[in-house]
Amino acid sequence: MTEIGAFFAMGGYAGFVWSAYGIAAAVLGGLSVYSWRRYRDSIVTVERLQQDLGRRR
Amino acid sequence: MTRKQQRLGLLALGMAALGGATVLVLSAFNDNLVFFYSPSELKATAVAADRRVRIGGLVEANSLSRGADARSFSFRITDGADDVAVLYQGLLPDLFREGQGAVAEGKLRPDGIFAASSVLAKHDENYMPREVVDALKKSGHWQEGGAAGMAQKK
Amino acid sequence: MINWLANPARFMRLSAKAVPWCSWTAVLVLAVGLFWSLMVAPPDYQQGDTVRIMYVHVPAAWMALSVYLFVAVASAVALVWRHPLAEVAARAAAPIGAAFTFVCLATGSLWGRPMWGTWWVWDARLTSVLILFFLYLGYIALANAFDDPSRGGRAAAVLALVGVVNLPIIKFSVDWWNTLHQPASVMRIGGPRIDISMLAPLLIMALGFTLLFAVLLMVRMRTALNERRAMALRLNAGAIPAPRPGREPVVSANTVVP
Numbered sequence: 001m002t003e004i005g006a007f008f009a010m011g012g013y014a015g016f017v018w019s020a021y022g023i024a025a026a027v028l029g030g031l032s033v034y035s036w037r038r039y040r041d042s043i044v045t046v047e048r049l050q051q052d053l054g055r056r057r
Numbered sequence: 058m059t060r061k062q063q064r065l066g067l068l069a070l071g072m073a074a075l076g077g078a079t080v081l082v083l084s085a086f087n088d089n090l091v092f093f094y095s096p097s098e099l100k101a102t103a104v105a106a107d108r109r110v111r112i113g114g115l116v117e118a119n120s121l122s123r124g125a126d127a128r129s130f131s132f133r134i135t136d137g138a139d140d141v142a143v144l145y146q147g148l149l150p151d152l153f154r155e156g157q158g159a160v161a162e163g164k165l166r167p168d169g170i171f172a173a174s175s176v177l178a179k180h181d182e183n184y185m186p187r188e189v190v191d192a193l194k195k196s197g198h199w200q201e202g203g204a205a206g207m208a209q210k211k
Numbered sequence: 212m213i214n215w216l217a218n219p220a221r222f223m224r225l226s227a228k229a230v231p232w233c234s235w236t237a238v239l240v241l242a243v244g245l246f247w248s249l250m251v252a253p254p255d256y257q258q259g260d261t262v263r264i265m266y267v268h269v270p271a272a273w274m275a276l277s278v279y280l281f282v283a284v285a286s287a288v289a290l291v292w293r294h295p296l297a298e299v300a301a302r303a304a305a306p307i308g309a310a311f312t313f314v315c316l317a318t319g320s321l322w323g324r325p326m327w328g329t330w331w332v333w334d335a336r337l338t339s340v341l342i343l344f345f346l347y348l349g350y351i352a353l354a355n356a357f358d359d360p361s362r363g364g365r366a367a368a369v370l371a372l373v374g375v376v377n378l379p380i381i382k383f384s385v386d387w388w389n390t391l392h393q394p395a396s397v398m399r400i401g402g403p404r405i406d407i408s409m410l411a412p413l414l415i416m417a418l419g420f421t422l423l424f425a426v427l428l429m430v431r432m433r434t435a436l437n438e439r440r441a442m443a444l445r446l447n448a449g450a451i452p453a454p455r456p457g458r459e460p461v462v463s464a465n466t467v468v469p
Contacts, residue, residue, distance in 0.1 A: 007250070011260035016325050020318040021249070024267040027317075031310045032427060039430050042437035049444040056448065064291045072372065079376040083387075091389040092334035113389060150328025152257060160391055177328045182396040184262060185406035186253035 093160045095136040104165060112141055112171060113160040113179060121155050134159060134171075141165075145173040152178035219296055219436055226429040233429070237422035244419045247412035255409070262409065264322040269397070270417040271315040274424060275343060276378055278308030282350065283375045286368035296432075298364045301371065302354050303431035307424055309347035316340060327391060335384035336392035339377060346374040 010017040083090070093113035094102070104110055112134055120133035129146045132155075143161050153159055158179030163172045193199040248266035255262035285301035288294055319337070320330045331337065350367050357363035385394045397403045403410055 010263070011254060013259065013261045013325055016321045017260055017263050020264040020267060020321045021245075023317045023321075024271065024314045027310050027314050028423065031307065032423070035427055035430050035434070039434045039437070042434045042441065045441045046437050046444065049441055049448070053444060053448055061291060068287060068291055068372070072375070075373060075376055079380075083380070087388075090335050090387075092332065092391055093389050095389070113391075148328075150326065152326045153328070157257070158393075175328075177332070177391060178326060179391055180257060180326060180393050182394045182399070182404045184255050184258075184265070184396060184404065184409050186408060187256045188253075189406050189408075190256045 095139075096134055096141040097136055097139040099141060099165065100139055107164060109162060109164055109174075111160050111162045112143075113158065114140070116153070116155050116157060116159050118155045130176075134161060141171050142169070143171045143173050143176075145176050147175070149176055150178040152180055154178075157181075219299075222296055223433065223436060226433055230426060230429050230433075233422055233426045237419060237426055240415060240422055241419035244412060244415040247415060252409055252412045258326055261322060261325050264318050265409075266412050266416045268315060268318040268322060269413060270420045271311045271318065272340070273417055274311040274420050275308060275315050275340070276381060278304055278311060278424060279343060279347070279371075279374065279378060282308060283371045286371040290365065290368050290372075298368070299432050299435045300428065301368065302364070303435055304424075304428055305347055305350045305354070305371075307427050307431070309344065309351065311420070311424075312340065312344040312347055316344060332391050334390040334392060335388045336381065336390045339381045339384050343374070343377055343381060346370070346377060350374075 008014060008018075093111035094104075095114055096112060099110070099112055114134040114136040117133040117135045117140055120131075122131050124130065124146075128148070129144070130149065131142065131144050133140045133142050135141075143163075145161065145163075153176065158181060160177045160179055161171060161173035161175070162177075163174045165171050190199065244266070248263055252263065252266070254260045282301045282304050285297045285304065289297035289301060319340075323332075324330050350371050353370055354360075354363050354367035356366075382395075384390060385392055396405050397410070397413070405413065
């Protein structure tokens with residue numbers, strides 16, 4: 001087996017090892033993306049509201 | 058006493074009461090919280106003949122033998138002080154080997170042999186690469202498996 | 212000290228600087244940690260390559276416990292001293308802790324199947340970590356259950372404090388009772404029982420997870436403070452406060468209108 005093949009095979013435990021890393025990446029990455037999007041939205045909302053308030057005065 | 062101190066005192070009292078209650082509950086259910094009995098515990102407690110129990114310990118060295126059909130196994134589980142003969146038909150986990158921990162679930166037959174319906178492997182807290190093990194064995198500092206850890210446990 | 216930290220304006224100023232810095236450090240540390248875990252670290256003499264699952268499983272477990280402790284301490288500060296930032300911090304941290312706990316449970320299951328021979332057992336360690344996961348879910352549900360956020364916050368804070376008894380149970384379950392899970396390898400009396408070639412990537416991954424937690428915590432706290440500010444601006448403008456996304460006020464048939 002080639003070296004790269006051996007790396008992906010994980011000594012015959014590829015399914016378990018890669019699933020574990022995949023789940024960790026999906027959950028923590030998903031939470032990061034969600035948190036960041038909501039953060040961006042909150043900034044946009046505050047800016048819009050401040051502009052609205054400024055225009056009305 | 059300010060309101061703040063009052064709240065702090067109430068919190069401390071609540072946490073203390075909660076801690077005490079937890080200790081009481083845990084000690085009351087102590088027997089139900091163990092996942093398995095060691096062979097000596099199994100012999101010390103009178104277990105009803107048809108009750109399913111789990112026994113755990115180390116698979117005794119040189120005790121594993123395979124049946125003719127390659128799916129039936131017999132081995133002995135030991136805790137250093139006592140040991141139990143186990144019969145099992147099925148697949149063994151990858152980590153199952155002599156000198157390593159295992160937990161068998163099944164019934165103790167009247168003849169003192171444990172008929173297992175499932176066998177799980179238990180590993181110890183040691184992690185190291187192959188080369189380190191070889192080096193330790195060469196220098197004579199090697200202790201087989203988690204023998205010490207498993208035997209010390211009660 | 213607490214008073215100094217509990218100033219929302221000061222938090223916004225400091226975290227604005229800290230977030231980018233921490234983010235890039237977290238990315239760098241996690242990249243090094245992943246490379247080390249998957250490529251450099253040797254296979255275990257008993258468990259072969261499945262030992263690589265340890266490098267996410269164990270740091271996730273440490274985070275699951277320490278984030279819960281963080282939530283509980285912040286809840287206590289919120290209950291006793293009524294500091295405005297403490298409750299924001301506890302609420303922001305809980306979902307991160309729940310995510311780490313889920314990762315710990317899922318990766319543990321994927322490790323247990325090939326090595327122990329089972330996805331799951333009801334031993335004291337596994338069961339107490341599952342309870343921790345439900346405590347997180349209960350906290351999140353309770354914190355968001357009321358239209359009046361301060362009421363939900365107080366109930367959730369009490370739950371967080373009650374759940375603290377679970378932390379020593381998780382930590383010492385492997386010593387107090389016979390479990391299928393092995394005893395502690397790193398934080399134990401007498402030093403770690405892991406070879407340095409495996410301990411190094413484990414600690415790097417743990418540092419990476421801690422940095423990730425710090426970044427997510429700050430970002431989520433900033434979000435909460437922004438949303439709070441948006442609410443205040445709406446009230447200021449005389450508009451009806453718009454409900455937070457996904458949390459429409461429920462008017463049931465038996466709501467008593469005074």
